[in-house]
Each structure stands twice: as structure tokens, then as C-alpha cells.
Amino acid sequence: MSAVGIVSLTAAKAAPLLLASLGGLLSESSGVINFALEGMMLIGAFMAVWVAHASGSPWIGLAGGLLGGMAIGFLHSVVSLKFRANQIVSSIALNLLAAGVAGMLLNEVFGVYGTSPSVAGLPTTNQALASVFSKIGIAGEPEVPLIGGMSVLIPLAVLLGLAVMAFIAWSTTGLHIRACGENPHAARAAGLPVTGIRFLAVVAGGGLAGLGGAFLSIGELSQFVERMTHGRGYLAIAALILGRWRPAGVLAAVLVFGFGQALSEWLAVRWTYLPDQVFLVFPYAVCLSVLVVRIGSKRPPSALGRL
């Protein structure tokens, strides 16, 4: 793996984080704290495998991942908006609930423990392009540089990510969402349905995080393994905070995290004379040192966590 390998590896590590932290951004811009990204990713990962298994198509499975994340988002918004519970507590409870439910469903649906049976995973970028080409009648084998051999979800995640960023930053609805997060009373006075907007933002954010989970289960792998998200949802929250709740900042943060992970694995197979622990610590050391530098000074949305 050359230096080019690091670029594509960074993309693979950053893509699920990008989806999840943009999901978090959507929710927190509207003023609802969302620490439930881990649970959303996990349920998304499971539902993607379940639906792909039931339907036989990984693309329908991807929609399942979306719905799985939205389901947790729905619960979070009901508990925190309808019943006005503490949003952090609700998030943590949902993370724990998701871990338990995923394991239970795995046993109920597939009759196994721990690891689901293999399902059809999503194609690589090259394969996906080739099938599109053959459908519209263009001959030839497409070769995408850098990420061609990696999951088709990587370019899709980037496109979706850019769309979400543009949506939050420039669209009128995006402005409404941010208004709910900055000053809900003023927004309400201006005639905006604050609770409704927040509800939709949290559910849509859950869908994005669910896609991030589906990336892990049917993009990278082709099966569900219990607790496979392995803290990536929390890392996505860290990226959100490090990115100062701004779309571009979040993108930069997930790239830093992804690069840290990619570089540590790249070095681990080269500098074998160093103890393993050095490489295990490395990405988090990168994360901490970037946090200490404190780039930018934007505060969180003013009404974050308040109704």
C-alpha cells in the first residue's frame, strides 16, 4: 500500500463518521442534543443486514439501515420533545437500548448469537459503475482512481454529505432549523412550528446515522456483528464538537479522525518493531491534540438542549 493507499483508507474510515456526525449536526442545529448516534448506527447496521437478507438486495438493505436509524431518532424525539425528558439521559438510554435490542433481534430473526449470517454486500465503486454502464449501453470497464476498489457508499456518502451541508448552510429550511436551535422563542413568534421542525431534524439525522451504520455492516462487511459500531458513534459526536457545529468544520474533523486511524494502521504493518499499543493510541492522540489546539471559536447552538 503506497501513500495513495492512505488516501483511500482515510476515505473508508471517514465516510461512516461523516454520515453519523452530519446526522448529529442536523439534530443539534435544531437544538436537540443527540448523543444517541452510536445506537442509531448500531440499529442501522442491523436493519441493513436484516432487510438485505429478507429482500435479497443490498440496496433495499441500505434503505433498511436508513429506517433503523430513523426509528431511534423517532424514539429520541418523542422522549425528549413530547415528554421533555433530559436529552442526554434519553440519548444514553437509547444507546443501551439499541445494544440490547440489536442482540435480541439477531437471535429472534436469525436464530444465532453474536454474528449474523452473510448477506449480499454493496458493490465496490468500480462494480457499481460497470453495472450502470452496461445498463445504459456504454462498453468498457470503468476505473475510478483511489476509491475504485472500495465500497460504492464512499462516493455516495461524500455526495450526500455535501448535499446535507449545503442544505443546512444555504436552504431556507436549513435556516429554519438553525433558528430553532438558536432562539426557539423568536422562531415560534415568527410562526415556525418549532417542535415539528425539531422532530423532523432529529428523525432525519437518525436516518443519516443509520446509513453510517449500514456502511459498516453491508458496505465494509457483509454481515452484522454485535457491537460492531465499536464507539464510532461517540467519535462522530467528538467530530461534531471539534467541528464547532459547522458543516465544513465537521467535514475537516472527520477527515482528521479518519486520517489518524488510517495512518496508524498503515504504520502498524511497517514499523513492526514498535509495540502495538503505540498504534492503538495514535488516532486518539491525534484527536486530543487537535482538540487542544482549539481551532475556531464558534459556540454550540444557543438553545442546545433547551426546549
Place this chain on the structure above:
Amino acid sequence: MPLKGMTSCKALPPGRFFSRVFAAVVFFLMLLPPPAACAAKTMKVVVLTDASGLGDKGFNDVSWKGVQRAQADFHLKAQFVQSREQADYVANLSMASKFADIVVTLGYLYTDAVRQVAPYFPDTFFIHIEGEVSGDHVASYDFKSEEGGFLAGLAAGLFTKKRRVGVVTGMDIPPVEAYVSGFRAGVKTAEKYRNEPVEIIIVSAGSFNDPVKGKSLAQALVARGVDVIFRAAGNTGVGVNETVRNTEGVYLIAEDLDQDADIPGKILASTLKRMDVAVYDAIRDIVQGNFKSGHHWLGAAEGAMDITDMEYSKHLFSSNDLLLIRNARRVLKDGSRGIPKRHNEVDGFQPPDLKAATD
């Protein structure tokens, strides 16, 4: 002065208050277990799996098999409890010890918890796998994982075309270190018979539960020119399988359980660690009233450590290589030959003479 929260609670209209109570009750009811069935007095066995849990296609699954076999033979009632993380071990173990007649704990990471909890429950039998625990109601078993690692290393070292083999580990706990040290000793032995050096690259995922990382680590090994990967990584190994399945010319040696049929022809062999036999025998001894407490080391000599017959991959090896592997299995079964258990013992290891063992 009333607290802020209290005033806001009072301000709730009664309708909303009741809908809240209703929601709380519904959430609570979801958690209630179904009414327990009345069971006749049978011995209760509780198995505590480590954080990888059942379905790891390895350690936990093998041990659970032994319990299930015992359940079928001796009319026991067996169930398992999966701990989410290490912090739960002591709490779950105490609960299980109160409830069950026989408690089986799986995995080195449980050793401390068993040492702490077992003295408080002198009437419960404890069977612990991997790690030494004393007590006259405790039987603990350790496996000479290094012997399995040695056979894996020999097979990998003889097989590799690119003279580069890789290892993906989960956490660097002693049984894994034993596996890896044995593997290095095995590769060293293979070097002696090939008359050329074979490079070993060892990477750790830092967790038994991160298959996505397992996949990319395996890809990194492949990109470095590795063509045989040995894994000792629990659920992280699921990702290693994924890489091997999708990459031409890369082969795998799996751990603990016969998985050769999972990717026929690409899994060269699996090491076999017969925890099921140890667990079954221990339960049988308890049921029949001749429990043997103490610590037991089990290895190839006891039939507890071996490698598969390579049903799907035989044709990929030369007959000479197969002979060497067969002889190595025989040498280990004799039990006279020690294999390094720690990394720092590998350098001093002298490869055994496998040609002479033919007769």
C-alpha cells in the same frame, strides 16, 4: 424555596401528567420477563461468556458446545449470560453464583473476577477456562495455545509463496501471546525446512469486537505482500475473513474451532482448542460426584490442542509439507517437546527434527 424542577412539574396539566405516567408504565412493562415456568429440581448451570459472546465462531462457541452436550447427557438446565464489558464481570458472576449450582466462566479476562467472587460461594462449583484460580470448589483449565499456534505457523510458513505471513490479534492477553509465540516458533521451523527466511508481520486490533478494523488491518497486511494470515481475534476475525474471501491469492488460518468449510479452499486450516471437552468432563465429574478441583494444563498430549486435517486445502501443499505437518502433530502429541509461550522465549527456540519423526 421549591426547586425549579418541582414548580415545572406542578405546572403540568393533568392530561399530560397521566400520559407521562402511562408512557412510563408502558416502558416498564416492556422490561418485565414473561412469567417463569415451574421447573423440576435439576442442576442449574450458568455459563458466563466473555465480551465477544456466543456466535464468535471460536472460544465461546466451542465451550458452549461442551455445555450443551453435557445438558443433553445429564438433564441439566443450562443458560448463558453475556457480559457487555469487563466492568460487569464481578456483578454478573455474583448473581450467577447465587442462582446456579455450577458456574462456568469463559476466558482469561474473567480470572480476577472468579478469584474475587468464588470464596463467597463455597457451595457452588466453578469451572474456569483460561487462567489459574485456586479453591477446593474451583476447577480451572488452561490450554497450551502455543501448540496450536506452532502448527498454524508451520503450515503458514511452509505454504507462503511470497515468504511473508501475517497475524491479526485481538487483545494482547496471555493466551493470545501464547498463540502468537507458538506461531512464530512454527514459522521458524518452516524456515529451517525451506532454507529461506519468512517474514512475520503481527498487528493488533486492540479489541475482540471490531470486525471493521479487522478487515482493514487484513487489507493492510495484504498490501504489504502477505499471502497467509493467522487470526487470533474473536469477532474482529469476521473482518479478516471478509478480506480473505474477497482477495485472490490470500489464505487464512483460523483459530479455536474447525472453520475450514466457511471459505472452502481459502482457509488452509483451523487450530482446534477443545474447551468443549474440558467443560464437558468437568460437568460430568460434578454430576457423578467426583469433582477434581485445581488447575489443569491441557495440550496436544491430552488431545486438547490440534489442527484440522486440511480437508479442503490438502491439494495446495506438497506431499513433503504435509508429511512435516503430520510429524509435527505427532511430536506434540508425545508431549516431550515444549513450545515457547512468551515472545521472549522464541529466539531461544530450537526447531524440532520433523524428518526423523517419520517412523
